[in-house]
Amino acid sequence: MPDRLRAPSGRYAGKSAEERKAERRRRFLDAALELFGAGPGYRSTTVAALSEAAGLSTRQFYEEFRNLEDVLAVLHLQVNDRAEAAVLAAAARTAHTPLPERADAVFRAYAADVTGDPRRIRIAFVEIIGVSPRMEEQRLARRAQWVELICAEARAAAARGEAAPRDHRLAATGFIGSVNGLLHDWSAGWVEATLDEVVDELVRQLVSILRPPAWVPRRG
Structure with missing residues (x-):
């Protein structure tokens, strides 16, 4: 009988939603450490530039930070x-x-x-x-x-x-x-x-x- 009512596991590529969220946050912070700390600096960095450096989207940025x-x-x-x-x-x-x-x-x-x-x-x-x-x-x-x-x-x-x-x-x-x-x-x-x-x-x-x-x- 088909397993029609199986609940979604919430895992993608072997990672849970929480793990993926933590990884995204880490990638944003790693990129920010480089951009803020090595150049061009906090005041010259945009959300778009940070997202690009992290290899993520601006939508994902606003899911993690205001x-x-x-x-x-x-x-x-x-x-x-x-x-x-x-x-x-x-x-x-x-x-x-x-x-x-x-x-x-x-x-x-x-x-x-x-x-x-x-x-x-x-x-x-x-x-x-x-x-x-x-x-x-x-x-x-x-x-x-x-x-x-x-x-x-x-x-x-x-x-x-x-x-x-x-x-x-x-x-x-x-x-x-x-x-x-x-x-x-x-x-x-x-x-x-x-x-x-x-x-x-x-x-x-x-x-x-x-x-x-x-x-x-x-x-x-």
Whole structure:
């Protein structure tokens, strides 16, 4: 007897509808990373150009995103989340090492991830700036997460007697500004230094924030 009432499987070419949707989204984001991060940049990219680069249609684009700003927002968070994962992994590996060694390992993990692909630097430090109030709110909110991460590390170090017990929020905010500015300038070729020299300088700044000259380490 014919199987007249069999429900459709929802699979095409061996993939479910959800898998195909995820693949389309990935293709749009991969294409956007190239166009926004390598050229011509977010402001000079159109939905048609992005769709063509992804090998998909504009209709499919609007099934995944409302506009190009949505794509930029996702990429910005992805870049930051990836870097944070690298930082947290380095922090876990160095949980029982002295503060200077730990700070060095953690920050080198961050710098290696962010600078490992120049497109990610441009997304995080250039393309996101001045796009819209919404993007500025997202940028500042994500920066606040980095500040809180530094403050949490500082509180833990202070509890161990390895850092000065104070509110580090203002200093951490200033440090994040230094990181963004120096890594951007280095990637743009405006700083005559190696990445190791840039990282060394930033690690010195971080340690000096946690251990100001007047502070005396607590002896166990």
